[in-house]
Amino acid sequence: MSSLSLICLIVLSWCLVVGCMAGEQAQRRTGFVYSGEFLKHVMTPGHPEKPERLEAIVARLKRELWPKLVHIEPSPVELKWVETVHDRRYIDAVKRISEAGGGLLDQGDTRACEHTYRVAMLAAGGALRAVDAVMAKKVRNAFCALRPPGHHALRRRAMGFCVFNNVAIAAKYIQSRYELKKVLIIDWDVHHGNGTEAAFYDDPTVLYFSIHRGPFFYPGTGSADRRGEGKGLGTNINVPLPAGTSNDEWLKAFRDALPKAAKKFKPDFILISAGVDAYEHDPLGGMRVTEQGYAEMTRIVLGLAGELCDGRVVAMLEGGYDTKGLARCVQAQLRVMMGQGGQ
Secondary structure (H helix, E strand, C coil): CCHHHHHHHHHHHHHHHHHHHHHHHHHHCEEEECCHHHHHCCCCCCCCCCCHHHHHHHHHHCCCCHHHCEEECCCCCCHHHHCCCCCHHHHHHHHHHHHCCEEECCCCCCEEECCHHHHHHHHHHHHHHHHHHHHCCCCCEEEECCCCCCCCCECCECECCECCCHHHHHHHHHHHHCCCCCEEEEECCCCCCHHHHHHHCCCCCEEEEEEEECCCCCCCCCCCCCCCCHHHCCCEEEEEECCCCEHHHHHHHHHCHHHHHHHHHCCCEEEEEECCCCECCCCCCCCEECHHHHHHHHHHHHHHHHHHCCCCEEEEECCCCCHHHHHHHHHHHHHHHCCCCCC
16 A cells, blocks of 8 residues: 555544544534524513523523533424414414504413514424424434423413414424424423323324323313323323422432333434423422422433434423523533533
């Protein structure tokens, strides 16, 4: 072998090594979806679902994690994807009310302002861009700091501060755009995600696992006997827990019921409705889950994802109304997602 050939072989080998390292590094990186436009959705003064929630998250992340995240710019969702979950007449009504300057979207706790329709379409689009980044292996997983939230939104109505059901739209998108058959949705918001449950109640291709406060807590759904129907029987799992539940009881479901169900279902992708209102100081939740609890939930889910679906996970913010606690818990989750531990 000539000296020139040997040099070329060494250079080629080095490039292959560097390329593999870069690919592995990308696979360890975590995406973060956020836009200042999300702050423009404002319901009423003093409403708990307020722009300051995201401002607190961003301010905390900028102290340490911000430059280490892969920042994913959201773009408005195409109407056809929203229509996979919501009735066109409802979508048009949200747009009409927003363009008229705002008004009530439901019976009292969910309002639109002049920016709501545009921001809600951007939020749903941000969830899909996160999915795209994971599927393209630009990131290993992603967290979406979205507003407005989505898991209470029903096919034909807004509910519980939610306008469009971001996680349900993302599940439909994964199945259609990427032809992945099975999606696991894990919902750890303190309120049961009735909108998500309704969207997939008879669908055997989506496993919905919700842990929440119950019974007799908003929205009044989510009993353990609601297990799905028809071909979807058994793919709806509710774990209602009493007020005051702490980490130990909350995490028991993640160590027992969730792994058993997930391994039987064998998902191709995992989505998380990552509400933070079971946090111990949340003004609405009445639970006692800590930052460490959220970190451990994240760690368990990532372990399942690594075993079952090549690590594909996208988390989307739902509730969480103690702004300082919300920021700390999201940071704890992101540290785990980034492989930096759980504190």
